[in-house]
Amino acid sequence: MDKPVYVTQPSLPALQEFIPYLEKIWENKILTNVGPFHQQFEAALAQYLGVEHLALCSNGTLGLVTALQALGVTGEVITTPYSFVASSHALLWNRLQPVFVDIDPHTLNLDPAKIEAAITPHTTAILPVHCYGHRCDVEAIQHIADRHGLKVIYDAAHAFGVKDAGGSILRHGNLSVLSFHATKVFNTFEGGAIICPDAQTKQHIDHLKNFGFVDEVTVVEPGINGKMSEINAAFGLLQLQHIDAALSQRQRVDAIYREALGGVRGLYCLRPQNGQVFNYSYFPILVGPDYPISRDALYQKLRDNGIYARRYFYPLIADFPMYRNMPSAHPDNLPSASLAAQQVLCLPIYSALAAEDQERVIRIVREVAEEAARDAQAAASVTPVVA
Numbered sequence: 346m347d348k349p350v351y352v353t354q355p356s357l358p359a360l361q362e363f364i365p366y367l368e369k370i371w372e373n374k375i376l377t378n379v380g381p382f383h384q385q386f387e388a389a390l391a392q393y394l395g396v397e398h399l400a401l402c403s404n405g406t407l408g409l410v411t412a413l414q415a416l417g418v419t420g421e422v423i424t425t426p427y428s429f430v431a432s433s434h435a436l437l438w439n440r441l442q443p444v445f446v447d448i449d450p451h452t453l454n455l456d457p458a459k460i461e462a463a464i465t466p467h468t469t470a471i472l473p474v475h476c477y478g479h480r481c482d483v484e485a486i487q488h489i490a491d492r493h494g495l496k497v498i499y500d501a502a503h504a505f506g507v508k509d510a511g512g513s514i515l516r517h518g519n520l521s522v523l524s525f526h527a528t529k530v531f532n533t534f535e536g537g538a539i540i541c542p543d544a545q546t547k548q549h550i551d552h553l554k555n556f557g558f559v560d561e562v563t564v565v566e567p568g569i570n571g572k573m574s575e576i577n578a579a580f581g582l583l584q585l586q587h588i589d590a591a592l593s594q595r596q597r598v599d600a601i602y603r604e605a606l607g608g609v610r611g612l613y614c615l616r617p618q619n620g621q622v623f624n625y626s627y628f629p630i631l632v633g634p635d636y637p638i639s640r641d642a643l644y645q646k647l648r649d650n651g652i653y654a655r656r657y658f659y660p661l662i663a664d665f666p667m668y669r670n671m672p673s674a675h676p677d678n679l680p681s682a683s684l685a686a687q688q689v690l691c692l693p694i695y696s697a698l699a700a701e702d703q704e705r706v707i708r709i710v711r712e713v714a715e716e717a718a719r720d721a722q723a724a725a726s727v728t729p730v731v732a
């Protein structure tokens with residue numbers, strides 16, 4: 346059996362490169378609480394991303410929880426059911442009511458045309474996700490938010506480094522939240538960041554992520570411990586040196602898939618909008634009815650061959666037990682999200698994906714279609730026996 350190929354593998358620098366950073370930490374004995382590496386990484390990351398203010402945090406989920414706290418969001422929040430469960434869990438942790446709105450079947454992001462019908466007097470915010478790093482329709486969402494006086498918090502866990510014509514897409518909305526989990530394009534083992542529009546908001550979030558401490562004797566808010574440790578921050582600083590190379594390797598993997606699978610009948614490769622700087626964070630394909638086998642059968646066939654593609658995002662968040670009884674979670678309300686959850690398969694993509702491993706993935710996916718085409722041709726060429 347060939348070695349297993351997972352949907353992703355973290356990008357890691359050579360171990361020796363990290364040793365000097367560890368030595369520094371051992372030398373100065375500052376392990377956390379916004380130490381020197383935290384400060385350096387925060388500044389270097391803001392510069393890399395092209396944003397002015399950001400607050401590092403211990404992971405993306407706590408970043409979302411903290412962002413909602415910072416904006417004082419209450420009542421109902423409109424969100425997508427088509428995401429990792431953390432997007433909605435962050436709402437429940439703030440005692441907020443998620444209201445699911447369907448996605449656009451082409452982008453798989455929250456469909457702005459459906460948002461207004463879900464707004465009630467209790468709605469205070471919208472929490473969209475730039476799913477797979479594909480930019481939401483930020484203009485339409487902002488328009489609706491402005492008209493109804495709503496806050497917008499982007500779950501940008503997949504959107505590290507993505508840019509549109511105006512710069513980083515993390516500038517949109519009131520706040521955007523990144524994840525630096527091991528499975529993400531840019532990882533600090535665990536980690537995340539909240540992108541803030543101004544220094545005042547950043548300071549507020551810095552207090553919130555540190556128990557509300559301002560100084561030794563002053564606590565201004567019931568904050569949480571959401572800080573990034575020095576070891577994660579030091580690692581992030583090192584990772585920044587390698588991120589551009591990692592992104593271009595991902596771009597190569599993405600291009601090979603598109604070339605090899607683009608013409609396969611019944612498969613559709615999701616693609617980002619034109620004019621974006623993209624991050625190639627995932628490679629989602631939609632397995633449609635014209636493909637000879639179902640998405641789940643393809644998923645299983647790949648697994649049988651040691652390839653662990655993933656059905657991100659199946660089940661829908663709205664199908665998990667803590668959500669499924671909410672009125673907006675009903676499948677009739679979410680036809681496009683329900684279909685996407687049945688059809689999407691995320692193929693392995695990461696910077697170190699070996700050419701022969703990617704070739705194995707492609708061969709299996711194509712073989713299924715080619716065998717079916719051959720069978721159909723053979724069936725058509727059999728001369729019917731006339732009685």
Ligand code: T4K
Pocket residue numbers: 351352353354355404405406407428429431432474500502503523524525526527528536537653655657
């Ligand atoms: N919002 C969105 C839209 C998100 O996608 C996420 C996280 C969040 C919010 C929350 O951000 P964080 O709080 O996590 O910072 C993974 C991740 O655990 C999760 O972070 C991520 N989304 C989600 C999309 O994917 P799983 O259940 O797929 O993880 P797991 O452990 O099955 O890993 C997938 C594959 O990756 C493994 O088969 C092998 C490889 N892997 C994984 C890990 C953890 C490695 O090679 N090394 C590793 O250390 O959820």
